[in-house]
Amino acid sequence: MHQIPFLDLKAMNLSLETELQRAFTDVLHSGWFILGKNVAAFEEEYAKFSGTAHAIGVANGLDALHIALKVLGVGAGDEVIVPSNTYIATMLASSFVGATPVPVEPRAATYNINPELIEAAITPRTKVIMPVHLYGQASEMDAIMAIAEKHGLYVIEDNAQSQGAFYNGRPTGSFGHINGTSFYPGKNLGALGDAGAMTTNNAEYDKSARSWRNYGSHKKYYNEVLGFNSRLDELQAALLLTKLPSLYNDNAERERIAALYTELLQGVGDVITPVVADNATSVFHLYVIRSKKRDALQEYLTQNGIGTMIHYPVPPHLQEAYSDKGWKQGQFPLAEEIAQTCLSLPIFPGLTDGQVERVVEVIKAFFAQKG
Numbered sequence: 268m269h270q271i272p273f274l275d276l277k278a279m280n281l282s283l284e285t286e287l288q289r290a291f292t293d294v295l296h297s298g299w300f301i302l303g304k305n306v307a308a309f310e311e312e313y314a315k316f317s318g319t320a321h322a323i324g325v326a327n328g329l330d331a332l333h334i335a336l337k338v339l340g341v342g343a344g345d346e347v348i349v350p351s352n353t354y355i356a357t358m359l360a361s362s363f364v365g366a367t368p369v370p371v372e373p374r375a376a377t378y379n380i381n382p383e384l385i386e387a388a389i390t391p392r393t394k395v396i397m398p399v400h401l402y403g404q405a406s407e408m409d410a411i412m413a414i415a416e417k418h419g420l421y422v423i424e425d426n427a428q429s430q431g432a433f434y435n436g437r438p439t440g441s442f443g444h445i446n447g448t449s450f451y452p453g454k455n456l457g458a459l460g461d462a463g464a465m466t467t468n469n470a471e472y473d474k475s476a477r478s479w480r481n482y483g484s485h486k487k488y489y490n491e492v493l494g495f496n497s498r499l500d501e502l503q504a505a506l507l508l509t510k511l512p513s514l515y516n517d518n519a520e521r522e523r524i525a526a527l528y529t530e531l532l533q534g535v536g537d538v539i540t541p542v543v544a545d546n547a548t549s550v551f552h553l554y555v556i557r558s559k560k561r562d563a564l565q566e567y568l569t570q571n572g573i574g575t576m577i578h579y580p581v582p583p584h585l586q587e588a589y590s591d592k593g594w595k596q597g598q599f600p601l602a603e604e605i606a607q608t609c610l611s612l613p614i615f616p617g618l619t620d621g622q623v624e625r626v627v628e629v630i631k632a633f634f635a636q637k638g
């Protein structure tokens with residue numbers, strides 16, 4: 268066990284133990300487990316939180332992106348612009364509908380897709396731009412929406428890592444035509460299992476998404492499309508409903524921890540600390556530093572009882588799963604450099620200032636020894 272864990276999910280959830288147990292008991296006693304009052308209530312609250320007219324609960328974040336593409340009619344022969352620097356789920360969603368993901372490099376400072384490079388990647392086949400608010404920071408949504416409008420494209424935000432972030436005062440997950448998020452347990456709003464949601468302001472998309480998640484059906488045993496079974500269940504919805512009010516405070520705590528790391532890590536070795544762009548906020552789902560000595564630094568932190576992770580060691584274009592695409596090493600050099608140098612430090616609500624100081628002390632000791 269690390270003295271300072273990368274993430275303490277147990278403590279985070281136990282801080283609401285009584286409330287979560289009550290939610291579980293209520294569902295148990297209701298005798299109703301799929302698409303009931305808890306899902307409806309959570310959808311209403313999550314839509315409010317996201318600043319959208321609708322939220323549609325689904326089984327996980329990957330399904331949310333997959334169904335969003337289905338709702339917009341994206342399929343074989345279409346292209347979807349995605350960041351080269353992301354978790355593979357962003358690209359898998361496009362692959363599942365038979366479309367081709369087209370990676371575009373990020374900005375070196377923010378790690379989010381570089382809007383200046385998007386237009387060069389647009390072809391007559393392009394249907395969608397799918398920005399990811401990576402590590403918790405909002406992408407440059409005004410520029411992305413303007414490009415989409417100019418070229419008649421849809422936008423689907425991958426909001427899995429950034430519930431509660433803003434761009435120009437507007438919440439992530441409220442810009443795109445229909446957007447996906449994840450409530451995987453480690454996310455800023457985490458279920459006690461898998462869960463996800465779509466958000467949209469469009470009533471037609473809302474209706475369609477509700478059908479796609481439920482066997483392509485609005486009326487039991489009448490099916491309009493070849494839909495999925497991807498429903499958020501009552502239990503996860505009740506637990507998420509219980510946790511949602513804490514998300515503002517939890518995000519504020521993450522931001523405070525991040526600010527302390529950034530202050531204490533200035534000038535330490537070759538460490539690059541995260542940069543939040545003008546007009547954007549970050550909810551610091553992850554606090555990601557970069558160093559050319561990343562592997563040795565991670566090893567040293569491990570030896571000193573500090574948990575870290577790498578998000579992500581191999582960019583999607585170099586994954587074996589995508590070998591058929593013929594993408595080459597060096598084709599998306601920024602994504603590759605980030606993969607080789609990034610290191611995620613412990614960050615979660617409940618991490619103390621003393622623990623942050625200890626992590627920084629160990630990083631300083633590493634560079635004092637290794638230069």
Ligand SMILES: Cc1ncc(COP(=O)(O)O)c(C=O)c1O
Pocket residue numbers: 327328329330353354356357399425427428448449450451461462463
């Ligand atoms: C950027 C991004 N997109 C999509 C997903 C998919 O979410 P899930 O794991 O709930 O399917 C995740 C999380 O795993 C993610 O980090």
